Amino acid sequence: MMGYIKYLFLIGLLFTNNLFAAPEYAASGVEMKAVQVSEHVWYVKGASGAATENEGFISNSGFVITEEGVVVYDALGSPSLAQQLIAEIRKVTNKPIVKLILGHYHADHIYGAQVFKELGAEIIAPVGVYKYIDSDVGINRLEERRISLYPWVDDDTYIVKPDRLLDKAETFTLGGITFLINVVGPAHSDGDMTLYIENDRVLFSGDLIFEGRVPYLGSSDTRFWLKTLEKMEMQSLQGLVPGHGAAAKEPAKTVSLTRRYLAFIREKMGAAVEELEAFDEAYKQTDWSEFANLPAFKEANRKNAYQVYLSMEAEALED
Numbered sequence: 447m448m449g450y451i452k453y454l455f456l457i458g459l460l461f462t463n464n465l466f467a468a469p470e471y472a473a474s475g476v477e478m479k480a481v482q483v484s485e486h487v488w489y490v491k492g493a494s495g496a497a498t499e500n501e502g503f504i505s506n507s508g509f510v511i512t513e514e515g516v517v518v519y520d521a522l523g524s525p526s527l528a529q530q531l532i533a534e535i536r537k538v539t540n541k542p543i544v545k546l547i548l549g550h551y552h553a554d555h556i557y558g559a560q561v562f563k564e565l566g567a568e569i570i571a572p573v574g575v576y577k578y579i580d581s582d583v584g585i586n587r588l589e590e591r592r593i594s595l596y597p598w599v600d601d602d603t604y605i606v607k608p609d610r611l612l613d614k615a616e617t618f619t620l621g622g623i624t625f626l627i628n629v630v631g632p633a634h635s636d637g638d639m640t641l642y643i644e645n646d647r648v649l650f651s652g653d654l655i656f657e658g659r660v661p662y663l664g665s666s667d668t669r670f671w672l673k674t675l676e677k678m679e680m681q682s683l684q685g686l687v688p689g690h691g692a693a694a695k696e697p698a699k700t701v702s703l704t705r706r707y708l709a710f711i712r713e714k715m716g717a718a719v720e721e722l723e724a725f726d727e728a729y730k731q732t733d734w735s736e737f738a739n740l741p742a743f744k745e746a747n748r749k750n751a752y753q754v755y756l757s758m759e760a761e762a763l764e765d
């Protein structure tokens with residue numbers, strides 16, 4: 447009898463240990479290498495391709511090293527990827543990771559957030575993200591990724607709620623480095639914000655700007671987004687890290703592709719709406735050759751055009 451109780455006790459201990467141990471995430475097999483952008487700024491670059499290719503490593507994440515700690519921008523598409531990102535950070539600094547700034551809430555940028563939360567980082571996100579967190583889209587997407595990205599996204603993966611929501615621009619200083627968070631509002635998603643590192647003049651643009659590929663417009667407010675891009679003072683930038691694709695060597699050029707694409711699609715779809723032309727007809731009549739050779743054109747362009755067509759119909763009713 448005593449032996450049996452002792453046995454139960456030992457089993458219990460084992461369970462208790464497991465409960466309190468740090469969660470273990472499936473190891474990822476992707477190639478990830480931190481690249482230095484400027485004196486204090488680094489980033490890792492996701493692969494191009496569909497959302498569930500390359501273990502979901504399709505978006506970028508960046509980090510800024512200061513004397514007093516590390517600030518991370520975006521958390522990648524799985525806890526496993528975030529764990530690998532942290533290993534990359536640890537190759538260049540032992541400073542604590544104090545803040546995670548989530549530029550927007552889309553699956554490919556946020557599922558790694560729980561790993562940073564476990565480290566005690568403060569998680570900051572733009573106002574509007576609860577629209578995603580509480581939506582069927584957000585919930586269903588996670589369910590789907592638990593299958594399509596298993597074992598890197600599984601039942602233990604959850605959508606982390608931010609510790610703090612920002613509804614307007616904010617500046618903070620850490621270890622002598624000045625950070626400017628710009629809350630852009632609903633542009634590419636329900637809420638977007640960029641992070642600018644003043645000392646280095648480097649901008650993390652999130653998905654407001656895509657390098658060398660057709661952007662996925664989703665449910666974005668393209669009118670507001672286009673205005674934002676037009677306003678950005680890119681000439682003064684030293685570096686630009688987009689949400690996807692390589693850090694820009696010439697920031698102004700990178701911005702210009704996304705801006706031109708948005709302007710073009712709004713011009714063509716806007717004209718069709720005005721002339722009461724059916725979408726299919728307008729889409730067929732449009733000469734897309736300027737963008738047709740870019741990555742993601744086939745996957746994204748028709749959906750993008752249709753979204754813009756519908757939203758411009760709604761805009762026309764507003765005016």
Ligand SMILES: [Zn+2]
Pocket residue numbers: 505552554555653689690
């Ligand atoms: Zn993205």
